[in-house]
Amino acid sequence: MRELLQKLAGVYGPSGNEEPIRDAIQKEIEDHVDEFYTDVMGNLIAVKKGKGGGKRVLLAAHMDQIGLMVTHIDDKGFLRFAALGGISVANSICRRVIFRNGITGVIGYETEVESWKDITLAKMYIDIGASGKEEAESQIKIGDVAVYHSPFSANNDKYMGGAMDDRAGCALLVETIKSLESTPNDLYFVFTTQEEVGLRGAKTSAYALEPDLGISVDVTITGDTPKAKPMAVSLGEGPAIKIKDASILAHPKVKELMVGTAKKHGIPYQLEILEFGGTDSGAIHLSRGGVPSGVLSIPCRYVHSDSETIDANDLKNGVKLLVKILEGEINF
Numbered sequence: 001m002r003e004l005l006q007k008l009a010g011v012y013g014p015s016g017n018e019e020p021i022r023d024a025i026q027k028e029i030e031d032h033v034d035e036f037y038t039d040v041m042g043n044l045i046a047v048k049k050g051k052g053g054g055k056r057v058l059l060a061a062h063m064d065q066i067g068l069m070v071t072h073i074d075d076k077g078f079l080r081f082a083a084l085g086g087i088s089v090a091n092s093i094c095r096r097v098i099f100r101n102g103i104t105g106v107i108g109y110e111t112e113v114e115s116w117k118d119i120t121l122a123k124m125y126i127d128i129g130a131s132g133k134e135e136a137e138s139q140i141k142i143g144d145v146a147v148y149h150s151p152f153s154a155n156n157d158k159y160m161g162g163a164m165d166d167r168a169g170c171a172l173l174v175e176t177i178k179s180l181e182s183t184p185n186d187l188y189f190v191f192t193t194q195e196e197v198g199l200r201g202a203k204t205s206a207y208a209l210e211p212d213l214g215i216s217v218d219v220t221i222t223g224d225t226p227k228a229k230p231m232a233v234s235l236g237e238g239p240a241i242k243i244k245d246a247s248i249l250a251h252p253k254v255k256e257l258m259v260g261t262a263k264k265h266g267i268p269y270q271l272e273i274l275e276f277g278g279t280d281s282g283a284i285h286l287s288r289g290g291v292p293s294g295v296l297s298i299p300c301r302y303v304h305s306d307s308e309t310i311d312a313n314d315l316k317n318g319v320k321l322l323v324k325i326l327e328g329e330i331n332f
């Protein structure tokens with residue numbers, strides 16, 4: 001899976017600009033599904049038909065990544081930007097970024113600030129090395145979006161790089177599609193858009209597909225680094241089954257289905273309570289009259305930085321668990 005993850009994590013695709021990553025995912029899955037299409041919101045929906053008598057299951061992973069949208073270009077050619085999703089000051093200072101056309105830049109800040117605490121995104125800018133406004137404008141337009149630019153690397157079973165959130169989830173779904181042998185359930189794999197700006201692709205696709213249940217796959221933070229806030233999730237101890245985040249209380253039956261399947265097949269798992277943030281299931285479970293929903297989370301350190309770090313075994317075990325869940329009969 002390393003190769004697949006490395007490939008997907010390296011493709012450009014901030015919220016609202018998902019075409020490149022959508023094309024890349026489509027190429028991976030097109031020979032392995034019964035049908036696929038892109039909807040109005042840009043979601044890529046891939047269908048795998050069941051043998052009959054099963055449930056309609058929506059599986060979601062978001063394609064989009066956080067980014068920096070250019071709002072202003074000054075006379076010297078420096079670009080001001082607005083956050084597209086959860087861009088923080090701390091994770092941005094002097095980081096390299098790249099635009100869709102391959103232009104790279106560095107995120108700088110107004111160094112006259114008295115203290116680090118005074119730095120806000122409004123005091124930061126992107127330096128693309130332009131000699132002035134004209135040169136900058138010949139390469140970048142207002143509204144263009146940059147993403148963190150950092151190499152993918154691997155050691156000690158850990159994968160590090162940008163956009164693990166949520167290309168790790170996309171890779172997990174792609175691998176699940178390829179691994180599934182037969183299922184009674186009709187499966188709708190949705191690679192969603194605009195999660196990072198408010199779960200928007202998930203919202204419309206859940207409404208259109210009317211699933212019997214929904215499971216989204218996304219990263220979650222961990223409590224396993226020095227003096228981290230206590231949290232019962234660590235890298236390498238298995239995929240996490242969500243109990244709660246700020247967007248959802250997982251449906252007890254979906255949670256039980258996930259835990260029960262993990263136990264039955266001896267797949268390691270952890271239970272996750274995330275005190276802030278949310279993911280696609282937050283929108284899916286509120287669709288129409290409500291959809292029983294849960295989340296399979298991939299533990300990840302340094303979320304929303306250019307060096308998000310996950311464990312290869314959590315990814316593998318996540319695929320195993322999801323395949324077992326989907327191949328079985330779902331009785332509720």
Ligand code: ZN
Nearest residue numbers: 165166218219
């Ligand atoms: Zn995410």
Ligand code: CO
Nearest residue numbers: 086165196304
């Ligand atoms: Co995110």
